[in-house]
Each structure stands twice: as structure tokens, then as C-alpha cells.
Amino acid sequence: MTDSNLVTLLVVVLSLSILLALWVGILWIVARTSGWLTLSERYAAEVPFNGKRCRCRTIYLLNGSKQAKYKGSIKLKVNEEGLYLRPILLCRVYHPSLYIPWTDISKTTETVMSFSIARLKFKQTPFVSMRISDRVVMHLEEIKGSTISKK
Numbered sequence: 001m002t003d004s005n006l007v008t009l010l011v012v013v014l015s016l017s018i019l020l021a022l023w024v025g026i027l028w029i030v031a032r033t034s035g036w037l038t039l040s041e042r043y044a045a046e047v048p049f050n051g052k053r054c055r056c057r058t059i060y061l062l063n064g065s066k067q068a069k070y071k072g073s074i075k076l077k078v079n080e081e082g083l084y085l086r087p088i089l090l091c092r093v094y095h096p097s098l099y100i101p102w103t104d105i106s107k108t109t110e111t112v113m114s115f116s117i118a119r120l121k122f123k124q125t126p127f128v129s130m131r132i133s134d135r136v137v138m139h140l141e142e143i144k145g146s147t148i149s150k151k
Contacts, residue, residue: 034068035128051079
């Protein structure tokens with residue numbers, strides 16, 4: 001291997017290492033500010049979840065005055081007992097899967113820029129909530145077999 005090839009290899013390896021470190025750092029910041037880590041302290045999914053997948057492109061996690069948008073990176077599953085959230089593979093660092101029982105979830109409805117949005121609040125983490133579209137909530141309730149309790 002020539003010196004120029006070795007330098008090129010070293011630059012590539014160093015660049016990839018820096019990108020990986022940045023990605024992990026970004027995931028930690030998002031998990032911390034969004035409230036995902038707070039939710040995982042109370043609602044970490046301990047066993048595989050059996051339920052029906054629900055199409056949801058975007059969820060917002062609100063942690064006090066901070067908000068994080070998860071667009072296309074979270075898989076939602078639902079059954080009669082609860083809601084399961086699992087990040088896609090690239091986003092699982094600092095984002096363990098969550099299982100939140102329906103008994104811990106309450107719903108309010110708000111209007112944001114003329115769209116009807118549902119806010120789901122969680123009993124064990126009162127400062128963390130989730131915003132999703134009303135249509136998605138209707139689908140969740142359809143799978144669940146009843147409406148989500150209102151607060």
C-alpha cells in the first residue's frame with residue numbers, strides 16, 4: 001500500500017468515525033430534549049409486542065416547552081391493551097421501544113394552524129406528551145375497540 005492510499009484510507013475512516021459520533025450525539029440530544037428518555041424510564045417495552053401496525057408519518061413529542069418531530073422514523077403498533085412505539089433501526093440509539101398501556105393515556109384535542117390535532121398525555125410522565133393527527137387517533141381507537149379517555 002502506498003503512502004497516498006494509506007492517507008486516503010485514514011481520511012475515510014476518520015470521516016466516517018466523526019459522522020457516526022455526530023449521529024449518536026444528535027440522537028442523544030433529541031432523546032433527551034423530546035422526553036423519549038423520560039418515557040423509557042417508565043414505559044420501556046420489555047417483551048416483543050403483538051399488535052396491529054398503524055400508519056403514522058409524523059409524531060411530535062413535547063417535553064415542557066421543548067418539542068421534537070419524528071417524521072417517518074417511528075413505527076406505531078396497537079392492541080386492546082396499549083400503544084407500542086419503536087424507532088426505525090437508524091434511530092434506536094438512546095430510543096428504546098416503548099409500550100404505554102391505555103390506562104395511562106388520556107387525550108385532548110387542539111387546533112394547530114386549522115388542523116385538528118390530538119395530544120396524548122401519559123399518567124406517569126406528566127410533562128411529556130405526544131401530538132399526532134386526529135385521523136391517526138381515530139385509527140388507533142378503531143384498532144383498540146374503544147375511544148381513548150379524554151382529560
